[in-house]
Amino acid sequence: MTNGTILNSKLFRIFFICAFFLVVATFSKSAVAQEKAPQGSEKKFDPQPLIMEHIGDSHFWPMAIPLVEEKLLPLPVILYTDKGLEVFSSGHLKDGATYQGNYYTYKLEENHIKVVEADGKISETIKPLDFSITRNTISMMVSLAIIMIVFLSVAASYRKRPGKAPKGLQSFMEPLVLFVRDDIALPNLGVKYTRYMPLLLTIFFFILLNNVLGIVPFFPGGYNLTGNIAITGVLAVIILLVVNFSANKHYWKHIFMPNPWWLFPIMIPVEIVSVFSKPIALMIRLFANITAGHIVGLSLICLIFIFRSFAISPVSVIFVTFMDCIELLVAFLQAYIFTLLSALFIGMAIQEHH
Template sequence: MKRTILLLALLLAVLLPAPLSLIADEAGVRAEAQAEEAESRSEEKKIDPKEIIFEHLGDGYGWEVPFCHDVRIPLPVIVRDYQGDWHCFSSSRIGHGHSYTVTDSDGAEMTFRLGGHDSKWHNKLVGMRPEVVDGQTQMVEYRPLDFSITKNVCAIFIACLLVMWMVLDVAAWYRKKGYTAPRRATGAIEALIEFIYYGVIKPTLGAKSRKFGPYLLTVFFFILVANLLGLMVIFPGGANITGNIAVTLVLSLITFLIVNIFGTKHYWKEVFWPDVPLWLKFPIPIMPVIELFGVFTKPAALTVRLFANMMGGHIIVIVLTLLIFILGALGAAAAGGTLVVSLIFSVFMLLIDVLVSFIQAYVFTMLSTVFIGLAQEDGHHGKDAHEVPAAPTTTRS
């Protein structure tokens, strides 16, 4: 219990994006921006579904406050300008069309802001630097080296800490109480570990399960936690981690590196000189080209499968919600009917997404296990090659 309290306290201390005073500053800045926008904004404003969808699914330099989307919890912005100087400031200084100007080591002023709709870096942090155009010095946008703690980055840290807490909780139980079966949440986590290890990893990898099991279990729990956090609408949820193709690409690249770095000689022989008729590999290397192409399509399939499934679920829920406002222009009857139908289907889709979150974590882990297992083949298919020891039993108390 003390360990759990300590980890939760550490989570709040390390990942709390900003103090409450910064949130108040953010609210004040937003109030000023609203006053400026009210003068130029027309009374009737059409809803832009595309803009709303990409705003909710994309990354950001702030974390939306529940039920008050205009106010955001600031996050730290860390950038390196074109002169090589580093700057760190709160994201509240660049929100709602505002610019932030800092002074570098040489006394020159550096201005940073978010790219507007007419910028090729829309909603990305950009800097302004002088550039000579047609004999005149003008300020032009450029993309600085950006190491900011964005919403997705912060969510990844939270997911990692939660996975560490889950694993350490199970380890602490067995360290204190031996092989007595755990209960409640600890028992559920242990059941998932046994399900993945003895149901997927052990039957596929056999004696090499202990070598690759830690990575495969880690990636399963990370994807599962990230998927479930993405379904939450309040902090620490709301970040679409696995719906970001950059995140799924990195996970797939790790599997790709493990497969090919630890691949056996037999694996590489089957890639460059497969066991097929000679005319399929010489003089025209038809099969070697296909096998080599397959080496790169495997991580691509892992990337797209996880990204597309999680992104698709979020888009469906957002579109169902937007239908309420789009069809509301037809009248109160249409708005009321759409509200009921959209609410029912949105809740149904969220329940489906909970199941999909587990399925996608399971599928990614299973395919990674299969790819690693294929790379560990040594060419011997004896009787005892695939024997798998039975899962140990625990004593229920």
């Protein structure tokens, strides 16, 4: 069943389009890298810290456009040290300042909170675990809140008008829900699809919304959540757990009892690697696609500052507009692929016959 689904023409077309745009994205990225290369004089603008600052996480929320006006909203810092919990505002750590906490003195170095010893040096031994509410944490909470509000209200309108045609937000969301059900869950999971629908729908809309919000340059967007390895890693681990906890005996038999017995020493390690490689592929794919898109977009914007000329801005704007269109496609495509492959892996683990 699954083979037939993968090989059908619709999926092939989607994969083909995806591959095409990935190639395009890679080319434009390398072109930007070449243009960035010469950085001789000290007056030259270096886009790398700016791009990395955007791609990565931060203890501050940027309130205004970077480079034009520096305005950062401090966020709460939560540290788990060996002596206990520390909670304070990241505003205390602004511009490399040190902060005397309850147990240690802290300093922000390269976006990481480090413990400063009495002699002013950064401690190598004491490394507190950082559970701070960072920019990505807040944006994740905001996006999850948006998803909750949207779908709880959609559910309410289903309850209010049972059996009627969808209306408003409901009619906007219903095709997407049906898409996940009919094109992702049903063909891959078969009759047992209802059990996995909540997970697939939540993952699909979470990735889709954050991909799209990542393209938006201002609140509530302007971050890189689905291009963060921690987020994609959490999603991949959830899929790994769901796949292996819902697997039936055929799946385990396939891993631990390959058909000819003399293949045991080769096949068992291969199969065990494949168990982990599938979610790792999910994690890397989403992370790399979204991060690459953000890097390309920002690099194109940075061209204006690299050349220190307004004349280049139309070129940048045209390229960025083009990139944003591709990103919009990638946003949907990556959400689709992540959900589809999750459904496929679960389907492979629960199917009855090989």
